[in-house]
Amino acid sequence: MKIMIPGWVDGTLQPVEKLAAHVQGLRHRAVSVFLVHDDEILIQQRAAGKYHTPGLWANTCCTHPHWDEDPKACAVRRLEEELGITGVDPEWKDQIEYRADVGQGLTEHEVVDLFLVQCTDRPVLHLNPDEVDGVRWVSLEHLEKEASEYPERFTPWLRIYLAEHKLSVFGPA
Numbered sequence: 701m702k703i704m705i706p707g708w709v710d711g712t713l714q715p716v717e718k719l720a721a722h723v724q725g726l727r728h729r730a731v732s733v734f735l736v737h738d739d740e741i742l743i744q745q746r747a748a749g750k751y752h753t754p755g756l757w758a759n760t761c762c763t764h765p766h767w768d769e770d771p772k773a774c775a776v777r778r779l780e781e782e783l784g785i786t787g788v789d790p791e792w793k794d795q796i797e798y799r800a801d802v803g804q805g806l807t808e809h810e811v812v813d814l815f816l817v818q819c820t821d822r823p824v825l826h827l828n829p830d831e832v833d834g835v836r837w838v839s840l841e842h843l844e845k846e847a848s849e850y851p852e853r854f855t856p857w858l859r860i861y862l863a864e865h866k867l868s869v870f871g872p873a
Contacts, residue, residue: 705764715767725807740837771813784826790815794868800856
């Protein structure tokens with residue numbers, strides 16, 4: 701089954717096949733979530749079977765909404781599908797745009813709705829092995845340092861978020 705996501709073709713937003721959007725480098729909609737407990741962020745290691753950036757560390761959850769899906773509903777859906785996280789209310793923080801080579805001739809050119817989830821307790825996780833190989837909790841300071849020292853371990857979009865959009869995610873509302 702082909703997954704249809706919102707993408708721009710000749711300036712018009714319309715349903716496009718997800719892989720085709722990456723092959724053609726089409727500008728398309730995306731959602732990214734950062735889940736925080738105390739002063740630590742939950743990051744995920746992308747599954748080895750992913751068609752781009754396998755095994756790299758990313759923010760808590762990043763995905764593409766289905767055609768005609770609300771970004772917040774998408775964030776809630778994918779937190780459950782990827783990590784088994786339920787009962788959270790993501791706070792919309794900002795919308796940003798970036799373009800990055802993600803290897804194998806594929807490009808992410810995303811218009812991203814950024815969400816933050818502040819948790820009073822660490823959630824119980826049930827990792828989907830098709831999506832996630834591992835998770836860890838890390839402070840923002842440590843994440844920035846590690847991404848700077850070992851950029852090859854992190855997805856291009858996480859490095860972009862940290863370098864250019866940190867205040868959009870972690871700054872005041």
